[in-house]
Amino acid sequence: MSVNKIIKRVTTNTILAMKANGEKVSMLTAYDYSTARALDDAGIDVLLVGDSAANVFAGYETTLPITLDNMIYHASAVARGAKRALVLVDLPFGEYQGTPEDAFKSAVRMMKESGVHALKLEGGVEILENIKKIIDAGIPVCGHLGLTPQSINKFGTFGVRAQADAEAEKLKSDALALQEIGCFAIVLEKIPAKLAKEVSESLSIPTIGIGAGNGCDGQVLVVNDMLGFTKDFKPKFLRRYMEMYDGMVEAATKYAEDVKSGNYPNESEQY
Template identity: 75%
Template sequence: MSVNKIIKRVTTTAIKEMKARGEKISMLTGYDYTMARALDEGGVDVILVGDSAANVVAGYETTLPITLDNMIYHAASVSRGTQRALVLADLPFGTYQGSTERAYDAAVRMMKEANVHAIKLEGGVEIIANIKQIIHAGIPVCGHLGLTPQSINQFGTFAVRAKEEAEAAKLKQDALALQEAGCFAIVLEKIPAALAKEVSESLQIPTIGIGAGSHCDGQVLVVNDMLGLTKDFKPKFLRQYLNLFEDISKATAQYVADVKSADYPNANEQY
């Protein structure tokens, strides 16, 4: 008689314990049920339902257009596809930068309607009051510093952030403030590796890097980029594990040829 294997869910506490024992944390983005099942089976620790869905799924130039309803739809799809991975979801632009009440309401909707385990917000001391209110309600929060894509119109570029002393000092101050507020982790995006190392070593909570070097406590990539689904996007920090764009294009071309030649379906592929 077979015995069903008990799968233990990764929690925010488990993530912090991984840092404490020196185990690196693996995170990938995911936007749908099918991809979530594959990532979960592959053993990834965290699936981030990123607002990058605006770019890689919907084709927008920035993450700004995606709505809270859109994000809840994607996050709920991912949640239904996981058994082990912690599901972390972005709150989109405009839902938390203003009033504490609005930020709280958006966070509660995400938790209740999408069944995620934690949320991620971009920014530092400017939104600390809102973060504290959300955490006070029992909702785990992951911070995000460095290149924060929701602020792209302010930055004006996707270049590396915090290369100058003043911005680096603010990032370090923000990281400590996020930890003090109760965040369980912080994503560091596109900052110098030396700065990421300093920040990671100064914190008790884990850092997750993307374009921030090897000294972060974990790493995250956009799954479409990692799998080579995103055509002509190859930043320095990206390691592409497959070239699915090319493979899918070739498979599609073969399918088209088989249909046109009446090779598909054959006698074994019909009822």
């Protein structure tokens, strides 16, 4: 008689314990059920349903156009595919920058309709009350500082953030404030490695870096970038583990040739 293997779910407590034990946290984005299943089987700790779906799935230049309904759709698919990983999702632009009550309503709707485990929100002290309202309701929140893509029109560039002393000091104080109100982790995006290491060492909650060096408590990449599916995106921090775009072009070319030659389907592939 076969015995089903018991899969222990990664939780926010797991992530906090990993920081305490010096174990790095692995995080990748996911936007669909099949990818979520594969990454879950690979043992990835956290699957981030990023608003980067606006870029890699819909072809927008920024993350701003994606809606709450869009994000719930992607998050629901990932939640169904992940049996072990903690599923974290971005609240999209415009859903939490208003009043604390508006942010709370968006957060509740996401949690109820998608089945995810936690939310990620961009920003520091400017939205502190809104984040606190969500956390006080029992919803786990991961912060996001540094390059915050939802603010791209304010920044005007996707360049490295917090290189100037004033911005670096604000980032450090924002990180402490997010920890103080109960965030369980903070993503640090595209900031100097020295600063990211300093922030990480000052916090009891884990930091997850993307373009922020090796001093963070974990790392995250957009899965399409990591797999080489986004052909022309080549930032300094990106390590490609596959060349999926080239492989897909090669496979599709061969498929088209086999169809046109009559080689597909062959006798063994027919009923």
